Amino acid sequence: MAQVVLGVDLGTSSVKVSAVDREGHIVAQQSFDYPLTQPHPGWSEQNPEDWVNGTTVAIVNLILKDGLKPAEIAGISYSGQMHGLVLLDDKNQVLRPAILWNDTRTTPQTKEISEKMSEKFVAITRNHALEGFTLPKILWVKENEPEIFKQAATFLLPKDYLRYRMTGKLAMDYSDAAGTVALDVVHKTWSKDVQEAFDLPASFFPELIESISFAGNISDSYATFSGLSTATKVFGGAADNAAGAIGAGLLQSNMVMSSIGTSGVVAKFENTADVDYRGDIHFFNHAIPNKFYSMGVTLAAGDANSWFKSVFGQNVPFGEWVSEAADSAEGANGLIFTPYISGERTPYPDADIRASFTGIDRTHTRSDFIRAVLEGIVFSFKDIMAIYDREGADFDTVVAIGGGAKSPLWLQIQADIFNKKVITLANEQGPGIGAAMLAATGLGWSDSVQDAAKDFISFGTTYEPNPVAVAKYKQIYTIYKKVYAATTEISHDLMAYRRQTKSN
Ligand SMILES: Nc1ncnc2c1ncn2[C@@H]1O[C@H](COP(=O)(O)OP(=O)(O)O)[C@@H](O)[C@H]1O
Numbered sequence: 001m002a003q004v005v006l007g008v009d010l011g012t013s014s015v016k017v018s019a020v021d022r023e024g025h026i027v028a029q030q031s032f033d034y035p036l037t038q039p040h041p042g043w044s045e046q047n048p049e050d051w052v053n054g055t056t057v058a059i060v061n062l063i064l065k066d067g068l069k070p071a072e073i074a075g076i077s078y079s080g081q082m083h084g085l086v087l088l089d090d091k092n093q094v095l096r097p098a099i100l101w102n103d104t105r106t107t108p109q110t111k112e113i114s115e116k117m118s119e120k121f122v123a124i125t126r127n128h129a130l131e132g133f134t135l136p137k138i139l140w141v142k143e144n145e146p147e148i149f150k151q152a153a154t155f156l157l158p159k160d161y162l163r164y165r166m167t168g169k170l171a172m173d174y175s176d177a178a179g180t181v182a183l184d185v186v187h188k189t190w191s192k193d194v195q196e197a198f199d200l201p202a203s204f205f206p207e208l209i210e211s212i213s214f215a216g217n218i219s220d221s222y223a224t225f226s227g228l229s230t231a232t233k234v235f236g237g238a239a240d241n242a243a244g245a246i247g248a249g250l251l252q253s254n255m256v257m258s259s260i261g262t263s264g265v266v267a268k269f270e271n272t273a274d275v276d277y278r279g280d281i282h283f284f285n286h287a288i289p290n291k292f293y294s295m296g297v298t299l300a301a302g303d304a305n306s307w308f309k310s311v312f313g314q315n316v317p318f319g320e321w322v323s324e325a326a327d328s329a330e331g332a333n334g335l336i337f338t339p340y341i342s343g344e345r346t347p348y349p350d351a352d353i354r355a356s357f358t359g360i361d362r363t364h365t366r367s368d369f370i371r372a373v374l375e376g377i378v379f380s381f382k383d384i385m386a387i388y389d390r391e392g393a394d395f396d397t398v399v400a401i402g403g404g405a406k407s408p409l410w411l412q413i414q415a416d417i418f419n420k421k422v423i424t425l426a427n428e429q430g431p432g433i434g435a436a437m438l439a440a441t442g443l444g445w446s447d448s449v450q451d452a453a454k455d456f457i458s459f460g461t462t463y464e465p466n467p468v469a470v471a472k473y474k475q476i477y478t479i480y481k482k483v484y485a486a487t488t489e490i491s492h493d494l495m496a497y498r499r500q501t502k503s504n
């Protein structure tokens with residue numbers, strides 16, 4: 001009987017479950033979409049039950065439609081959207097909708113954290129307290145929904161909640177725990193300083209495990225619900241960017257990963273914690289025990305493209321929509337888009353900045369607008385890479401993953417704007433493959449995550465920078481860099497106006 005592992009990629013727009021055999025081949029894949037609600041400007045929530053139901057439908061389809069036998073599924077692990085707060089009461093019941101990574105309601109709490117702990121906070125957690133991270137969300141509920149917070153016994157992150165529902169056991173892995181900004185990243189313990197500063201009891205913080213640790217078997221109740229076997233072993237799993245990084249083979253410091261999912265990420269493998277970005281770039285524990293990775297985030301990358309298509313090209317298939325940009329030219333004939341539709345994180349930690357098109361001309365066509373959107377997203381990645389350049393980090397290869405890596409045109413735009421070689425994976429599902437590698441390592445199929453990479457990772461096409469396009473993009477990027485400063489005050493005034501009209 002051929003055994004497989006399941007890599008569950010719990011994304012923001014959907015869950016994707018990949019069944020992967022011992023040789024690293026994806027033998028079947030199923031996904032399920034779920035909604036996101038935005039009840040107020042800057043808010044972003046999901047119902048944790050949707051994650052459980054979506055994952056279960058995908059697993060049931062793997063069994064019923066793809067013919068996977070439950071007894072063949074040896075192990076399961078996860079890649080999860082990061083930072084989302086799932087608050088649980090003392091019976092482990094969900095107390096309110098999950099507050100997601102792209103929810104920016106917490107600006108007052110981020111200020112409170114910086115004022116109370118200042119540089120000590122960055123020294124312990126290796127990050128600034130940004131709106132997207134979990135600790136500010138915990139404080140927001142404490143201050144704004146005290147009746148709910150009074151009932152809260154513990155909290156989990158999205159994929160940890162899903163794992164709990166599949167095994168009945170509460171735990172959080174280090175790579176995701178680092179993104180709460182309540183973890184002492186170097187010492188791998190919940191920070192007592194953070195707990196004391198914000199009056200949070202130690203009992204509120206869940207048990208910490210490694211990404212490759214055995215976390216339990218499929219529970220009786222979930223086996224009945226899903227058709228899985230209770231013999232299937234479940235392993236910790238990782239933050240989606242840590243899982244994506246290992247799934248992209250990012251195991252050496254000469255490589256960076258560029259991920260265009262709902263959000264956008266540029267990440268780099270860090271062998272030790274010696275490098276100090278002073279919080280300008282996130283610094284987290286890796287899914288590989290005692291290794292680290294750094295990363296910067298564009299809050300809306302694929303999402304800016306999806307949003308634009310949903311407004312101006314609802315019925316056009318994604319592939320066709322993105323390909324239309326080929327009818328325009330490098331620099332979109334002088335049209336620049338900044339992708340700040342949900343605020344921004346790196347390098348501008350600014351919840352109230354908003355997107356803009358600059359230079360709209362009577363001659364511009366839809367293809368120019370689409371091209372400007374694709375380019376603006378990649379320019380925002382270039383802004384992240386500028387921090388690595390400033391710190392003297394040397395890399396020559398970019399591995400592209402995420403839904404955005406399905407488009408050859410967008411990949412060439414990345415190579416030309418970065419002026420680096422861009423490599424794809426044979427399958428763009430980096431986080432799902434990373435999750436499968438964690439299960440394979442946990443099961444002992446491989447001695448280490450690095451060892452699993454030899455079987456599980458196969459690269460696809462290489463995109464080389466074209467010198468003519470590189471020169472044009474260099475010129476346009478110089479102009480792009482001026483847009484943030486030029487639009488800050490206007491954006492902030494408009495956000496204040498929206499808040500005022502919403503409350504009237
Ligand atoms: N055929 C395509 N070509 C280019 N980009 C695409 C295509 N299909 C989807 N996308 C982009 O991929 C994004 C979703 O990426 P994905 O990695 O699936 O996200 P997540 O894991 O956050 O749910 C969409 O927002 C969209 O912009």
Ligand SMILES: O=C(CO)[C@@H](O)[C@H](O)COP(=O)(O)O
Pocket residue numbers: 011012013080081082083101102132179240241261262263264265297
């Ligand atoms: O906030 C972050 C990382 O800090 C995001 O990268 C989330 O982890 C969401 O990921 P996707 O759903 O876009 O893959």
